[in-house]
Amino acid sequence: MSRTLTIDDTLFQYIVDHAAREHPAQVGLREATRDHPYAGMQIGPDQGQFMALLVKLIGAKRTIEIGVFTGYSALSVALALPEDGRVLACDINDEFTRVGKPFWKQAGVEHKIDLKLQPAMKTLDERLAAGEAGRYDFAFIDADKRSYDGYYERCLQLVRQNGLIAIDNTLWSGEVARPAKNEDTAALQALNDKLHRDERVDVSLLTVGDGLTLARKR
Ligand code: SAM
Ligand code: CA
Numbered sequence: 410m411s412r413t414l415t416i417d418d419t420l421f422q423y424i425v426d427h428a429a430r431e432h433p434a435q436v437g438l439r440e441a442t443r444d445h446p447y448a449g450m451q452i453g454p455d456q457g458q459f460m461a462l463l464v465k466l467i468g469a470k471r472t473i474e475i476g477v478f479t480g481y482s483a484l485s486v487a488l489a490l491p492e493d494g495r496v497l498a499c500d501i502n503d504e505f506t507r508v509g510k511p512f513w514k515q516a517g518v519e520h521k522i523d524l525k526l527q528p529a530m531k532t533l534d535e536r537l538a539a540g541e542a543g544r545y546d547f548a549f550i551d552a553d554k555r556s557y558d559g560y561y562e563r564c565l566q567l568v569r570q571n572g573l574i575a576i577d578n579t580l581w582s583g584e585v586a587r588p589a590k591n592e593d594t595a596a597l598q599a600l601n602d603k604l605h606r607d608e609r610v611d612v613s614l615l616t617v618g619d620g621l622t623l624a625r626k627r
Contacts, residue, residue, distance in 0.1 A: 413616045421453075424453070424454075424455050425453075425454050425455070428454070428455040428458060429454035429455055429457060429458040430458065431454055431457075431458075432484075432488055432516050433515070434484065434512040434513070434515040434516035435454065435457065435481065435484055435485065435488075435512070435516070437512050437515065438479060438480060438481050438484060438508075438509055438512040439451070439454065439481065441479065441508055441512070442478075442479045442481065442508065445479065445508070447478070447505075450478050451478060451479065451481050451482075452481060452482045452485075452551070452577065452618055453618055455617070455618075456482075456617055456618045456621065457481060457482060457484075457485030458485070459617060459621075460482065460485055460486055460489075460549065460575060461485050461486065461488060461489035462489075463547070463573060463575070463623075464486055464489040464490060464546075464547055465489050467546055467547060467571070467572070467573055468546070469489075469490065469494065469546035469547040469573075470490065470491060470493065470494045470495070470546055471494070471495055471497075471544060471545045471546055471547075472486055472490065472494070472495065472496050472497070472545065472546060472547040472548065472549070473496070473497045473499070473533075473545055473547070473548040473549070473564060473567060474486065474496050474497070474498045474499065474548075474549045474551070475499045475529045475533075475548070475549065475550045475551060475552045475560050475564075476499070476500060476529070476549075476550070476551035476552030476553075476577075477498045477499065477500035477505065477506050477509070477524065478500070478502075478505050478506075478509075479505055479506070479508040479509045480498075480506060480508065480509020480510070480512065480513060480522075481509070482549060482551065483496050483498045483509065483513070483522050484509065484512060484513055484516060484518065484522075486547070486549065487513065487516070487518035487521040487522050488516055488518055490518075490521055494521055495521055495522075495523055496521055496522045496523065497523050497525065497532070497536070497545075498522050498523060498524045498525065499525050499527075499529035499532045499533070499552070500524070500525075500526060500529070500552070501526060501527065501528055501529075502526075503526055506524055506526065529552055529556070529560060530556060530559055530560070530563070533560065533563040533564070533567065534563070536567060537563065537566060537567065541567060542566045542567060543566075543567070543568070543569045543570070544567065544569070545564075545567045545568045545569065545572060546568065546569060546572050546573070547568070547572060547573050547574075547575070548564040548567065548568055548572075548573075548574045548575070549574075549575045549577065550564065550574065550575070550576045550577060551576075551577040551578070554578065554581075554593040554596050554597055555592055555593060555596045557576065557596055557597065557600050558596065558599065558600050558603070561574065561576065561600065561604075561624075565609060565610070565624075565626060568626050569626070570626055570627065571625060571626065572625070572626045573623060573624070573625055573626075574610070574623070574624040574625075574626070575621060575622070575623055575624075576600070576604075576621070576622040576623075576624065577618065577619065577620075577621055578597065578618075578619045578620060579597060579600070579601055579614055579619075579620035579621065579622040580614075580616065580619055580620025581593070581594055581597050581619065581620065582619060584597075585597050585598050585601060585620075601614070601622070604622060604624060607624075608627075609626065609627055610624040610625055610626055610627060611624070611625040611627060612624050612625075
């Protein structure tokens with residue numbers, strides 16, 4: 410018997426109305442992204458609320474985001490951070506990220522989001538070379554799936570002990586449970602297998618959104 414809900418449009422609307430207390434800028438950014446051809450890449454408001462809660466629970470100040478798109482997840486995390494908190498936001502696409510900037514400003518969190526427009530691997534390697542290993546509290550991985558393992562290994566170095574890494578799309582519309590038809594699915598399967606036995610972290614694979622794995626650094 411399935412123990413996970415099927416979420417139809419009616420239930421999703423109920424979730425939007427009850428699971429998230431969105432800032433007007435979050436509502437505005439969702440609306441501004443709604444007609445974007447890749448709007449489906451945006452996390453849901455329930456996931457944004459959950460990530461904000463996690464950030465507050467662990468008292469995060471320094472965070473990393475890999476894959477910004479139009480900036481909803483970065484906005485959700487930035488709103489949850491204290492005034493001196495920061496998001497090191499990594500993306501390669503200015504057309505996507507510039508959609509979010511007016512909403513970051515509207516929410517008064519623009520100064521917390523440090524956007525780096527270059528391959529995320531380069532940004533992470535630069536931070537490691539600058540001696541920032543162990544200096545971050547939270548990381549959210551949500552960019553190109555084939556690079557997830559490389560992002561995970563770097564984030565594991567960059568976060569402190571007890572720090573948290575959240576990895577998005579780990580259920581990949583259910584494709585991970587079937588023979589892989591493409592490299593993205595194969596990469597996610599390999600990472601899920603690795604995380605399942607990775608003694609460096611405590612893990613929990615949640616059926617939030619398209620699958621969200623939490624890994625706490627031991
Ligand atoms: N977290 C976002 C949200 O909730 O709205 C969604 C991120 S979207 C799924 C993935 C993003 O990763 C895209 O904006 C894309 O430009 C970015 N991306 C793809 N390859 C990348 C790379 N090598 N380095 C950094 N960002 C990359
Ligand atoms: Ca995602």
